[in-house]
Amino acid sequence: MNCLLVFYSRTGNTKKIAELLSTEMNCEYEEILDTKKRKGFIIGFIKSGFAATREKLTIIKEIQKDPKLYDLVILGTPIWNKRMTPAIRTYITENKNRFKSVAFYCTMGGKGGPQTFESMTKLCEKTPVSTLEITKKEIKNELHLDKIKNFSQQFKS
Numbered sequence: 001m002n003c004l005l006v007f008y009s010r011t012g013n014t015k016k017i018a019e020l021l022s023t024e025m026n027c028e029y030e031e032i033l034d035t036k037k038r039k040g041f042i043i044g045f046i047k048s049g050f051a052a053t054r055e056k057l058t059i060i061k062e063i064q065k066d067p068k069l070y071d072l073v074i075l076g077t078p079i080w081n082k083r084m085t086p087a088i089r090t091y092i093t094e095n096k097n098r099f100k101s102v103a104f105y106c107t108m109g110g111k112g113g114p115q116t117f118e119s120m121t122k123l124c125e126k127t128p129v130s131t132l133e134i135t136k137k138e139i140k141n142e143l144h145l146d147k148i149k150n151f152s153q154q155f156k157s
């Protein structure tokens, strides 16, 4: 399957999963870069969390790959305040008319997966063919590897 994995990552967890997933699924990937500073506790945590809660958009760097050229777009986001990040919200808003089908994954402390996927579904105006939640604890204990294998398996014919 011709697939594109698109993700945003502030501290590396979602990126780590993107790298593993794209290798496992043999698909291309695109990292979304937020032009807003997201480092540190005040800006990175408090303000960013608030922006996610208020469903704010941001300005992302120009994308390199056209999602219209792919059968499936996998969208990956960290969960912030039980929501998708502003960078992924912006990417979806700007590109949803170019998605043929979608799947979602998220990394998180442990809360907000279903709520986040529901709002991504609404925003994309498409039901995801599959979803995947991975916690920081699972990454630490290397439990993410099996989850990635299982997720990828369903796309292999």
Ligand SMILES: Cc1cc2nc3c(=O)[nH]c(=O)nc-3n(C[C@H](O)[C@H](O)[C@H](O)COP(=O)(O)O)c2cc1C
Binding pocket: 008, 009, 010, 011, 012, 013, 014, 015, 044, 045, 046, 048, 049, 050, 077, 078, 079, 080, 081, 082, 083, 107, 108, 109, 110, 111, 112, 136
């Ligand atoms: C502002 C902010 C809000 C967060 N809110 C949640 C949350 O509601 N639920 C949760 O399980 N994890 C929450 N987290 C934890 C992140 O989702 C988790 O650390 C994620 O793996 C980070 O991904 P990244 O390393 O790709 O940036 C939050 C983190 C930040 C920075």
